[in-house]
Each structure stands twice: as C-alpha cells, then as structure tokens.
Amino acid sequence: NAGVTQTPKFQVLKTGQSMTLQCAQDMNHEYMSWYRQDPGMGLRLIHYSVGAGITDQGEVPNGYNVSRSTTEDFPLRLLSAAPSQTSVYFCASSYSGPQGEQFFGPGTRLTVL
C-alpha cells in the first residue's frame, strides 16, 4: 500500500494564479480531510469529506474548493492564490472518521508570491 500520497511536494505560485493540490489514498477510507500547517498555529482543517460526493467545510475554508468524485481522490483547489495561502498543506484519511487514527500524506509546501 502506498498509503496517502500528495502531489506536488513543492509549488510556487504568483498571486491570482490557480492550482490543484492532489491527494490520493489506497486504503479504501471513507473519511478524508485537508489541513494547513502554519508556524505556531498547529494544523487547521480546511475541508473534509465523509464519502464520495459528500464534502463539508472546516475551520478555514475561504479561498479553497474541494470535490470527491471517487473514494480514492480528494483534490484541493485554490481558485485565486493569495500570499496568505502560503503554507504547508496536508491531506489525511481515516477508516473510522476523525474518531480513529488519521493517516497523513507527506505534505505540499506552497509559496504564493
């Protein structure tokens, strides 16, 4: 099993550009989530999904869109990047939702100039 994979590992964008961060898992987990990690602030939940076709907002959803068309994939879209979105982004998945163990990907480091 590859576990949770994320691409790209690093990305630099200019303000106003759009991009999609990819996340995939091969563990057949229904629950998937996106977090951003900023210094001194821990991880903050952006969006989550409890299954294909079902998504909901977390703590900091503004500026981000998600969709879940398959169990395996959960991409995160930045529609118009802003410097405030400079961060490290982690995708996670879990068999039993956030009550159970969440498996994290290696992260994507995004810089918006």
Next chain:
Amino acid sequence: GDSVTQMEGPVTLSEEAFLTINCTYTATGYPSLFWYVQYPGEGLQLLLKATKADDKGSNKGFEATYRKETTSFHLEKGSVQVSDSAVYFCALTTTGGFKTIFGAGTRLFVKA
C-alpha cells in the same frame, strides 16, 4: 468553541531525561484525545489516543492519561532518546463530530 492548548516549545532535553508535554482542552461533550508526532520533513503519525475519562494511551514508551476533572492529556516518557526529536501535537475530536482540533505543537530536541 472547542480548543486545545499545549505548552510552548522548544523543549530541549538530554538523552535519558524525563519528558512531560502539557496539554489541556476545552470541549463540549466527551471528546476523544490524541497525540500525534511529526518527524522532520514528514506528515503526522498517530502516537497514542484515549477515548474516555481515565483511559491511558501508550505507545513506544510514551504515555498519556485522559483526565476529565482537569481537562488534561499530558504526554510523558521516562527516558527520551535522540530519535524522539520531533514536533508533538495534542488533538481532540468530539463525540459524533467530523472535525479534529489540533494544538499548536511542541518541538522537542533531545541532545546526545
């Protein structure tokens, strides 16, 4: 709202020293509590968890006890190793909830 507060780092210890990282929480209902660890350049990994009051989670020599009366979940290890150097995150998920709240993280450095 729900929140997690953990001690600020960095914490610097010598090898074989005793470790305590404090964590307190605010939550409605009866949360599940977690400690995750992040090694340099990697994603987070679950270290241990506890789902109800007085439960003790343990793994790799680390322990934490769910204390409802003090709303705490302090992480302890009797003898740290250089390989324990990492960032440690305390977290909670409320019963029936779909969201996990993380603390700010505590960086641990262990010197040989």
